[in-house]
Amino acid sequence: MSPKQQRGEATVELLLDTALRVYAEGGEQALTVNAVTKASGVSLGSLYHHFGSIDGLVDAxxxxxxxxxxxxxxxxxxxxxxxxxxxxxxxxxxxxxxxxxxxxxxxxxxxxxxxxxxxxxxxxxxxxxxxxxxxxxxxxxxxxxxxxxxxxxxxxxxxxxxxxxxxxxxxxxxxxxxxxxxxxxxxxxxxxxxxxxxx
Amino acid sequence: MSPKQQRGEATVELLLDTALRVYAEGGEQALTVNAVTKASGVSLGSLYHHFGSIDGLVDAxxxxxxxxxxxxxxxxxxxxxxxxxxxxxxxxxxxxxxxxxxxxxxxxxxxxxxxxxxxxxxxxxxxxxxxxxxxxxxxxxxxxxxxxxxxxxxxxxxxxxxxxxxxxxxxxxxxxxxxxxxxxxxxxxxxxxxxxxxx
DNA sequence: GTGCTTCTAGAAAATCATTCTATTTCCGCG
DNA sequence: CGCGGAAATAGAATGATTTTCTAGAAGCAC
CATH class of the missing domain: 1.10.357.10 (Tetracycline Repressor, domain 2)
Structure with a gap:
């Protein structure tokens, strides 16, 4: 599940950074899959490819x-x-x-x-x-x-x-x-x- | 939002007791509106009437x-x-x-x-x-x-x-x-x- | 028993997470 | 090169959960 290619690594970084930003701005309830994909521009598919679930993302x-x-x-x-x-x-x-x-x-x-x-x-x-x-x-x-x-x-x-x-x-x-x-x-x-x- | 009638009081008690039981048995993810209404026999409407949201219930x-x-x-x-x-x-x-x-x-x-x-x-x-x-x-x-x-x-x-x-x-x-x-x-x-x- | 409020009920709508299939991009290898 | 497979992206479709909404039943005061 961990990225094998550089673009994957970059996506993971972007998602993690964005997730913290979304959390910082909107608090816990704001930290949704939708918010993170919207704010980062990354697709749902990529998010699930790398983290498996929203909890997986928060976990990471x-x-x-x-x-x-x-x-x-x-x-x-x-x-x-x-x-x-x-x-x-x-x-x-x-x-x-x-x-x-x-x-x-x-x-x-x-x-x-x-x-x-x-x-x-x-x-x-x-x-x-x-x-x-x-x-x-x-x-x-x-x-x-x-x-x-x-x-x-x-x-x-x-x-x-x-x-x-x-x-x-x-x-x-x-x-x-x-x-x-x-x-x-x-x-x-x-x-x-x-x-x-x-x- | 707090109950004015006795039956309301009883419903609130039942919901709170059931919620803890549901949590005890299934952990955090199990603690859903559906699980609590099913396990208690109380209707969705009553739950929302008394607590406003699932967070309101957990809060209480x-x-x-x-x-x-x-x-x-x-x-x-x-x-x-x-x-x-x-x-x-x-x-x-x-x-x-x-x-x-x-x-x-x-x-x-x-x-x-x-x-x-x-x-x-x-x-x-x-x-x-x-x-x-x-x-x-x-x-x-x-x-x-x-x-x-x-x-x-x-x-x-x-x-x-x-x-x-x-x-x-x-x-x-x-x-x-x-x-x-x-x-x-x-x-x-x-x-x-x-x-x-x-x- | 009339009128008002509280409470119950559950179908319908909205929100959110997840799955699924298709497509594109990357990278090693001949 | 360019081919083939793995990795990654994409978003529509599905599923789960929460919330809203409308209707009606039950309690209570008078």
């Missing part, structure tokens, strides 16, 4: 941006020596991403992201193993080094990502959060929650 | 359960003397709720919950002011008492609810979290993150 769009987001998060971790700085870098990477790609961020946080009964996390696990495994490994590694409290990895991940995702979500839909302040304050607060050091 | 279903969840959370807070015990009670209330109402929990956490471009949080603010305001007030109160760190209320809320929602979500879709352990461990960890005490 989500994947594209999720890949980017996770990539930046993993990079942030890899460039950090200690667990503490890792948390800071991860938080900043995440918040910068949603600030710089508002529409994509909204798509990732909202609604369609859970299509087909999978949550963002589940989707990650299935298709982004290459990105997720390093994060879990990173956590496990720092737990073993005694920096992070000896808790199950999923709980650590909830403690770290939960507040970051929550703050991003809130900024996206409400705007009652100052992203700079969040990037400054959350990391140290999150760190207190997962640190192995006694209270 | 979400509201009904959100109301219950928030109610239990607020109750938990009100029965807690200190901020610390409040966090514990809140966490337990939330996790108990999703355990006891799995399908409703899935509906609240997944997919449809963000319909119409509003996140769960935004939805809260709009329609559940009566429930949300007490929570914000509770936070503000304990900030003033010097128990909780002097941060903006939205950040505190992200730090508290983020991990809880994340863990619940993960349990619902993955099952790789032990809810009892989460209920035991998360509160103290969350507390460390929002406590006003120096590290």
């Amino acid at each position: 769009l989500l994947m594209r941006w999720l890949e980017r987001l996770l990539g930046e998060m993993v990079t942030a971790l890899e460039h950090s020596r200690t667990a503490r700085t890792g948390v800071r870098a991860l938080t900043r990477a995440y918040l910068s991403f949603v600030r710089e790609h508002r529409e994509a961020g909204m798509l990732l946080h909202s609604s369609r992201a859970d299509r087909l009964g999978m949550t963002q996390a589940a989707r990650l696990r299935d298709a982004q193993e290459a990105r997720l495994t390093p994060m879990a490994a990173w956590v496990a590694h720092h737990v073993e080094k005694g920096e992070i409290a000896p808790l199950p990895v999923p709980l650590i991940e909830s403690l770290v990502l939960g507040p970051v995702v929550g703050a991003a979500r809130r900024w996206l839909t409400f705007g009652d959060i100052d992203l700079d302040e969040a990037a400054r304050v959350l990391p140290e607060r999150i760190w207190r929650s997962i640190s192995a050091e006694p209270e | 279903l979400l509201m009904r359960w959100l109301e219950r969840l928030l109610g239990e959370m607020v109750t938990a807070l009100e029965h807690s003397r200190t901020a610390r015990t409040g966090v514990r009670a809140l966490t337990r209330a939330y996790l108990s709720f999703v355990r006891e109402h799995r399908e409703a929990g899935m509906l609240l956490h997944s997919s449809r919950a963000d319909r119409l471009g509003m996140t769960q949080a935004a939805r809260l603010r709009d329609a559940q002011e009566a429930r949300l305001t007490p929570m914000a007030a509770w936070v503000a109160h304990h900030v003033e008492k010097g128990e909780i760190a002097p941060l903006p209320v939205p950040l505190i809320e992200s730090l508290v609810l983020g991990p809880v929602v994340g863990a619940a979500r993960r349990w619902l879709t993955f099952g790789d979290i032990d809810l009892d352990e989460a209920a035991r461990v998360l509160p103290e960890r969350i507390w460390r993150s929002i406590s006003a005490e120096p590290e």
